[in-house]
Amino acid sequence: MTETRLDVLAIGNAIVDIIADCDDAFLAREGLTKGMMRLIDAEEATRLYDHMGPAREVSGGSAGNTAAGVAALGGRAGFVGQVAPDQLGEFYRHDLNATGVEFVTPAADLGEPTARSMVLVTPDAHRTMNTFLGAAQLLPSSALDEAQIEGAAILYLEGYLWDPETPRYAMLKAIDVARRAGRKVAFTLSDTFCIDRHRDGFNQLIDDGKIDILFANEAEVQALAGTAHFETALASTAARVPLLVVTRSEKGAIAVAGDERAEVAAEPVAKVVDTTGAGDLFAAGFLAGQAQGRDLEASLRIGAIAAAEVISHYGARPEADLKALVAERLG
């Protein structure tokens, strides 16, 4: 196998988050299910935005957050996703590049603006996402740089990318390129509703042996396994992939690789402000740990440290010096 240029190349929807506070009554009035991500069209995006409180804009997107986290932890990260040639697209590119992420997918002038997700944060710090995919949903296979994929130790994909048809094919092509080059493929299940929408597709990816590392949270692994019993879901899913990593919010996280099982507690957080990006940054920490040759437990710890940082403030990108945090807590 040739040398790698990147530790992680992430492919995902390039989305700027528009983050506003709201109360539970607002979610109820708008008919929104707390904690979920729903896809909306331009008209609904305008309608909901008109109802929302004042907001802050921060670059997001699940796989983009993970790429930013890997880079913030000192890893070599790349991102593939599509923005439009507009102000949001400029912010998105800047924020990734400024974090040290290689992001060279060109902006596409196809009449759709850069994607935005209206993230509603309730006082319990849970986030409910309303995503207008815009230019992101038009990411074509032709935007992939095969040499970039071949040069990345791990290709990381978000389940959300399965929603729009065009990027789904780009993702499947990228998986084939990565596997032919002998690279590993990591995949996150993203959201239980996303699993409901694409259960067959996800199961096929797994059963075809295309996923080396599967990321999920507790609800997602149970949804995929079709059982509300966590240990059963964990065991049956772990049997299907070489490495399974499951996050459990305040209950910590577990990694299972064949007969090996590691488990860590959640990192303490002074005040949880906004849980957006917790899973994304956990994945970043875990993958950065793996890239550094750490064992499962240490990789989980780095994931927990990165997740704890990102939920302590608004926005799904790290704000503190993650490398320093890890050095301080883990050595």
Next chain:
Amino acid sequence: MTETRLDVLAIGNAIVDIIADCDDAFLAREGLTKGMMRLIDAEEATRLYDHMGPAREVSGGSAGNTAAGVAALGGRAGFVGQVAPDQLGEFYRHDLNATGVEFVTPAADLGEPTARSMVLVTPDAHRTMNTFLGAAQLLPSSALDEAQIEGAAILYLEGYLWDPETPRYAMLKAIDVARRAGRKVAFTLSDTFCIDRHRDGFNQLIDDGKIDILFANEAEVQALAGTAHFETALASTAARVPLLVVTRSEKGAIAVAGDERAEVAAEPVAKVVDTTGAGDLFAAGFLAGQAQGRDLEASLRIGAIAAAEVISHYGARPEADLKALVAERLG
């Protein structure tokens, strides 16, 4: 005098803040003076942005922040300023309207984008601002709604508005409309460099008796008075305006109206994160207090409470429930 529709109508540069952390070495390398605001052109904006770290975008602009603060405190606030028909302009309008601020100045398609200020925040929480005025610097007198000005108890203006020539004339016209309607005019000196640029203009406004309430911080009142002795600057400036309000960061604030003098301490803040907007929100709190018929000391307290909230997080717009904070601390 007819009834008022608004407590405060603020006119200012409509600016979205692009906020990034940096260290002192970055400021030194870029040749920036900590704590100041400088105006930059599009080319320098692009150059600096390329050097900056990942950022968050939050609506700002000095007078816009004050209008948002007045509304967040339950006051009736309006804002006049010019954005472009672009994504930043949409955010700006949304954020003001969602806070309850009347903002009806149309977006102008004049080839200039919505203004942005690159706000660099050092670990000591000081902010250094690099502002590209774009569409804001083209606000014409014709964008003013005279009935709106006549219906506002207080017209509030930022000294920054003196920088670009076109809005300067709009501001002078607005002052005349307000004074003819028997309304009060409040003015903030904005920045010591701004005073250096426009000392004669500011002095003339004051000496022509056009300013009823003058806001300044310690450095600004000293710069205007031409003395490094605070009490001398305070006394000589207070003699020139009916009401002078001076903020002194952690030393609190002072209001002087003729023979009356009130003084308050700064409100405690658990952790100062970003001082952007401290003066703007202090002015908002003071003006909201005055609109509620409170005395000078209580108005200063509300200013201190609003300023303390805004410096506890990134961005110059209130995030907490200011009305509740004031009710809790002041009653």
